[in-house]
Amino acid sequence: AQSVAQPEDQVNVAEGNPLTVKCTYSVSGNPYLFWYVQYPNRGLQFLLKYITGDNLVKGSYGFEAEFNKSQTSFHLKKPSALVSDSALYFCAVTGGGGYQKVTFGIGTKLQVIP
Amino acid sequence: EAGVTQFPSHSVIEKGQTVTLRCDPISGHDNLYWYRRVMGKEIKFLLHFVKESKQDESGMPNNRFLAERTGGTYSTLKVQPAELEDSGVYFCASSQDGGLGDTQYFGPGTRLTVL
Numbered sequence: 001a002q003s004v005a006q007p008e009d010q011v012n013v014a015e016g017n018p019l020t021v022k023c024t025y026s027v028s029g030n031p032y033l034f035w036y037v038q039y040p041n042r043g044l045q046f047l048l049k050y051i052t053g054d055n056l057v058k059g060s061y062g063f064e065a066e067f068n069k070s071q072t073s074f075h076l077k078k079p080s081a082l083v084s085d086s087a088l089y090f091c092a093v094t095g096g097g098g099y100q101k102v103t104f105g106i107g108t109k110l111q112v113i114p
Numbered sequence: 115e116a117g118v119t120q121f122p123s124h125s126v127i128e129k130g131q132t133v134t135l136r137c138d139p140i141s142g143h144d145n146l147y148w149y150r151r152v153m154g155k156e157i158k159f160l161l162h163f164v165k166e167s168k169q170d171e172s173g174m175p176n177n178r179f180l181a182e183r184t185g186g187t188y189s190t191l192k193v194q195p196a197e198l199e200d201s202g203v204y205f206c207a208s209s210q211d212g213g214l215g216d217t218q219y220f221g222p223g224t225r226l227t228v229l
Contacts, residue, residue, distance in 0.1 A: 004156075032214055032215040034217070036220070042222060043118075043120075043205065043220045043221050043222035043223050044157075044205065044207075044220035044223075045220070046217055046218075046219060046220075049215065049217060051214075051215040090157065094214060094215070095214055095215075101159050101162070101170060101172075101173075102147075102159065102218060103159070104149075104156050104157040104158075105156060106154075106155060106156045107156070107157075
C-alpha cells in the first residue's frame with residue numbers, strides 16, 4: 001500500500017521569496033518519489049524524481065526537492081519564486097508492492113504574488 | 115519528439131451517451147497508463163497497458179469503462195453509458211520500460227463533462 005499527503009491546498013508566496021510545497025508519503029518498501037506540475041489548461045509536466053542516492057534532487061525550472069527518510073517527506077523547493085511558477089503541483093509515489101502504480105497527492109496550488 | 119497526445123481535449127455529453135477518448139503515447143513507449151481526476155480530488159490510477167496487454171486494470175471504476183490498445187500503439191477508453199459521476203479529467207501517460215522509478219509522461223488530458 002502507498003499514499004501521499006499534501007497538507008496545504010494552497011501556498012502563497014511573494015515573487016523573489018523562497019517557496020516550499022510540502023509532501024509526505026507512506027509506502028511499504030523503498031519509495032520512488034515524483035513531482036509534477038500542471039499549468040492552467042495544460043497537462044502534467046514532470047519536474048523531478050528521487051530514486052536513490054543524493055537526498056537533494058534537482059529538477060526543471062530551478063526546482064529541487066529534498067528526500068527525508070526519517071520524516072517520510074519529499075518537499076519541493078525553489079530559492080526564488082517567479083510569477084510564472086504559479087500552478088498546481090502534484091507529489092506522487094510508487095514502489096509499494098514492487099509495482100509501478102503511481103499514487104498522487106491531491107495537489108497544492110501555488111500562487112506567486114508579484 | 116512528440117509528447118503524449120489526447121483527443122478530444124474536451125467532451126460534453128448527456129447522461130446515457132457513449133464517449134470514446136483516445137491517447138497516443140510517445141513513440142517507442144510500451145507502457146501506457148490511464149488516470150482520472152475528479153474535480154478537487156487526487157489523480158487516480160485506472161489501468162496500465164504493456165504493449166497491447168492489460169497489466170493492471172484494478173483502478174477501473176466499473177464495467178461501463180472499456181480500455182483497448184489494439185496493436186500496442188494508441189489506446190482508447192470508452193465510457194458506455196456515461197453517468198454524471200464520470201465527469202472529470204482523464205489523463206493518459208506513457209513510459210519506456212515500466213520499471214520502478216521509470217518516469218511517466220503525461221498528455222494534456224481530456225475534460226469530460228456529463229450532463
